[in-house]
Amino acid sequence: MADAFANRRQSIPAVLNPFQQHALVLAGQQVLSDGQASILQTLRQEGAEKFKRATRPGRKVEHWKYTSVQALKTYESAGWATPAKLPEGFCSERLMTLNATRLVFVDGALDAAASDSMPAGISLFSEADSLATQLISSHLGKIAGSVDPSRQNLFAALNSAWTTEGLLIHVAQNVILEKPIYLVYISTGSNTVASQRTLVVMEQGANAQLIEHFLSADSDLADSCFVNTLTEIHIGQNAQLHHTRFNLEHESAAHVGAVHVNLMRDSVFNGFTVSEGSKFKRLDYHFNHCGQGASLRFEGVYLARHDQLIDYHTCIEHRVPHCTSQQVFHGIVGDKAKAVFNGRIHIFQDAQKTLAEMNNRNLLTSDSAEINTKPELEIYADDVKCAHGATISQLDDTSLYYLQSRGISPSQARMMLSFGFVNELLSGLPVEDVKLWLENWLRHRFSEDRSLVSETKPSGNAGADL
Amino acid sequence: MLEIHELFAKVEGKQILNGLNLSIKPGEVHAIMGPNGSGKSTLGNVLTGRAGYEVISGDASFNGKNLFDLEVEERARDGLFLAFQYPVEIPGVSNMEFLKASVDARRKHLGLLDLSSFDFMKLARESSQKVSLDPAFLKRGVNEGFSGGEKKRNEIMQMMLLEPSLCILDETDSGLDIDALQVVAAGVNAMRSSSRSFIVVTHYQRLLDYIVPDYVHVLSQGKIVRTGDKELARELEAKGYGWLEEEGV
Ligand SMILES: Nc1ncnc2c1ncn2[C@@H]1O[C@H](COP(=O)(O)OP(=O)(O)O)[C@@H](O)[C@H]1O
Numbered sequence: 147m148a149d150a151f152a153n154r155r156q157s158i159p160a161v162l163n164p165f166q167q168h169a170l171v172l173a174g175q176q177v178l179s180d181g182q183a184s185i186l187q188t189l190r191q192e193g194a195e196k197f198k199r200a201t202r203p204g205r206k207v208e209h210w211k212y213t214s215v216q217a218l219k220t221y222e223s224a225g226w227a228t229p230a231k232l233p234e235g236f237c238s239e240r241l242m243t244l245n246a247t248r249l250v251f252v253d254g255a256l257d258a259a260a261s262d263s264m265p266a267g268i269s270l271f272s273e274a275d276s277l278a279t280q281l282i283s284s285h286l287g288k289i290a291g292s293v294d295p296s297r298q299n300l301f302a303a304l305n306s307a308w309t310t311e312g313l314l315i316h317v318a319q320n321v322i323l324e325k326p327i328y329l330v331y332i333s334t335g336s337n338t339v340a341s342q343r344t345l346v347v348m349e350q351g352a353n354a355q356l357i358e359h360f361l362s363a364d365s366d367l368a369d370s371c372f373v374n375t376l377t378e379i380h381i382g383q384n385a386q387l388h389h390t391r392f393n394l395e396h397e398s399a400a401h402v403g404a405v406h407v408n409l410m411r412d413s414v415f416n417g418f419t420v421s422e423g424s425k426f427k428r429l430d431y432h433f434n435h436c437g438q439g440a441s442l443r444f445e446g447v448y449l450a451r452h453d454q455l456i457d458y459h460t461c462i463e464h465r466v467p468h469c470t471s472q473q474v475f476h477g478i479v480g481d482k483a484k485a486v487f488n489g490r491i492h493i494f495q496d497a498q499k500t501l502a503e504m505n506n507r508n509l510l511t512s513d514s515a516e517i518n519t520k521p522e523l524e525i526y527a528d529d530v531k532c533a534h535g536a537t538i539s540q541l542d543d544t545s546l547y548y549l550q551s552r553g554i555s556p557s558q559a560r561m562m563l564s565f566g567f568v569n570e571l572l573s574g575l576p577v578e579d580v581k582l583w584l585e586n587w588l589r590h591r592f593s594e595d596r597s598l599v600s601e602t603k604p605s606g607n608a609g610a611d612l
Numbered sequence: 613m614l615e616i617h618e619l620f621a622k623v624e625g626k627q628i629l630n631g632l633n634l635s636i637k638p639g640e641v642h643a644i645m646g647p648n649g650s651g652k653s654t655l656g657n658v659l660t661g662r663a664g665y666e667v668i669s670g671d672a673s674f675n676g677k678n679l680f681d682l683e684v685e686e687r688a689r690d691g692l693f694l695a696f697q698y699p700v701e702i703p704g705v706s707n708m709e710f711l712k713a714s715v716d717a718r719r720k721h722l723g724l725l726d727l728s729s730f731d732f733m734k735l736a737r738e739s740s741q742k743v744s745l746d747p748a749f750l751k752r753g754v755n756e757g758f759s760g761g762e763k764k765r766n767e768i769m770q771m772m773l774l775e776p777s778l779c780i781l782d783e784t785d786s787g788l789d790i791d792a793l794q795v796v797a798a799g800v801n802a803m804r805s806s807s808r809s810f811i812v813v814t815h816y817q818r819l820l821d822y823i824v825p826d827y828v829h830v831l832s833q834g835k836i837v838r839t840g841d842k843e844l845a846r847e848l849e850a851k852g853y854g855w856l857e858e859e860g861v
């Protein structure tokens with residue numbers, strides 16, 4: 147397999163390409179206070195070291211098979227974003243109105259004016275008290291490091307190399323957060339680079355809802371922003387987290403984002419991801435079932451049109467018995483856009499009685515759109531249930547007939563069914579206001595642009611490695 | 613209202629309707645009975661214009677218009693309604709949105725103004741109560757996770773909202789318990805009028821105790837082989853369909 151090859155390559159530092167060189171120059175430009183340095187220096191150095199040695203993305207590397215990083219060439223001389231002042235009314239117009247604790251970050255820096263005050267347990271890395279410092283040093287970089295190293299992509303290492311600040315969310319033992327935490331990450335600047343790091347530590351029996359929302363400032367303030375984000379989540383025994391992540395940046399944006407989750411005994415992770423393609427968008431989710439009885443439900447919706455790209459790689463490591471994972475992804479790809487869904491499920495020999503399900507459905511709305519959907523299963527235990535399915539489907543003829551037989555025009559019927567294809571998954575969203583906001587957003591997308599509506603029966607370019 | 617003349621139709625290359633004639637006047641209720649596979653659902657599909665159901669010859673005029681010249685949605689807007697034998701589940705499209713789109717399309721065709729969301733919601737809630745369907749069903753996906761009976765009530769609710777001039781009910785009674793059957797029948801009876809006609813396709817005479825038909829037809833091998841009044845339905849229930857074939861129709 148490609149793994150062995152990748153490992154061998156990792157031990158020989160390759161000559162750095164201009165993007166890598168520049169990325170390290172950018173790290174060198176960052177100024178840290180003594181406090182930040184004492185917490186983050188090791189993470190940064192190790193990150194830089196890993197980044198230098200990491201396998202360079204390319205077609206021969208299994209987890210970069212479908213996505214070219216050529217688009218990142220534009221950042222070979224880019225500078226750090228300097229947070230722009232958000233225009234009046236931006237937050238009320240563009241953000242969700244939620245009964246939640248809202249924290250707004252602009253290009254990696256907290257915008258205090260747009261944010262609520264931080265409740266107990268939540269703090270910036272730079273303002274960490276002794277407990278927070280301790281939590282950061284025992285978890286930061288450790289969760290992202292726990293999955294098979296050959297599976298890690300170099301951008302997680304780069305994120306560590308670039309970390310000067312971040313947010314710690316600590317939910318103490320048996321604490322139930324009444325209000326969801328709403329983290330907003332806004333990009334500004336032109337051809338700029340930014341980095342974002344978040345650490346969530348849920349102690350035993352803790353319960354919380356977290357919403358992460360990525361977006362770009364209006365196009366006069368944000369163009370071609372590159373963002374590298376990493377959220378690490380530790381879910382302690384019997385703890386539960388609802389996690390929703392929206393990647394709805396402007397299409398000129400490049401986004402490399404990852405969420406790494408360790409699930410302890412009897413813990414529950416309910417995840418939802420929504421994304422719209424952009425110039426370059428790669429989203430990695432790594433789940434590590436570390437304790438028996440842990441359960442994972444993960445749903446996702448993606449839309450790509452124009453010449454956008456959206457690449458999802460999910461990786462679930464079942465290390466121990468009696469855990470479950472259920473993944474459902476629906477995507478619509480139109481115009482000349484390209485989508486990738488690569489779902490890896492790795493069931494270790496000890497992980498008996500694992501129940502793992504994965505389903506990816508795609509709707510292709512143009513002949514020049516491209517979908518690569520690939521289940522990647524490695525199962526070493528013999529007493530497990532693992533079901534997976536990947537389809538590239540059309541709108542259902544009977545459903546179309548049903549709508550038309552009620553007087554609805556074929557054009558409207560197709561829009562309703564295409565919208566329904568993704569809207570169907572929204573019932574999994576726990577916060578009603580988030581669901582309504584997203585439903586409206588989707589409705590708007592489908593009504594303003596028919597490229598996401600399945601009109602005909604396209605024939606080409608569907609690649610399913612089944 | 614509806615005149616079908618010598619209708620021949622095929623599905624997937626197989627000829628199913630074999631010279632069917634039927635004439636329905638405003639206000640009439642016609643029951644169609646017949647063995648499984650005789651073409652009852654095919655008739656509904658051909659009349660509503662479902663893709664794949666191909667007319668070979670013959671014609672059908674609906675309120676003076678040639679039905680086969682019209683698209684599926686145009687027939688519906690003109691007042692033709694089919695309550696499906698197997699209503700379709702459409703997850704992700706809410707029942708309310710579906711009903712509103714249907715009613716808007718019909719009203720627009722009739723030159724009426726769109727109902728406001730508020731007025732429509734009120735109307736939909738009232739209709740759902742008339743068929744004893746919890747208004748919560750309006751928020752769910754179209755027929756998504758509905759029981760058989762709930763799906764059939766949803767069909768009747770659609771019929772009430774659309775106020776069609778010709779309603780075809782395809783085995784709406786099949787699999788219903790007596791309560792649901794009474795709800796469906798009450799819905800139909802409330803809508804009976806001198807200007808509205810019904811084709812009630814059923815397997816069981818029981819329904820016709822509640823919806824009393826003007827005519828009962830027997831469909832066999834794609835054509836109507838016998839026509840009578842409601843007593844014919846009793847006879848069929850008692851004797852089955854075999855005797856008709858023995859009589860050499
Ligand atoms: N979509 C279809 N594809 C193939 N055969 C069909 C289709 N629809 C109906 N048929 C065939 O046409 C015949 C009549 O079916 P149908 O009209 O459903 O009968 P009924 O409703 O009287 O039970 C049957 O032999 C059935 O198999």
Ligand SMILES: [Mg+2]
Nearest residue numbers: 652653697783
């Ligand atoms: Mg039938």
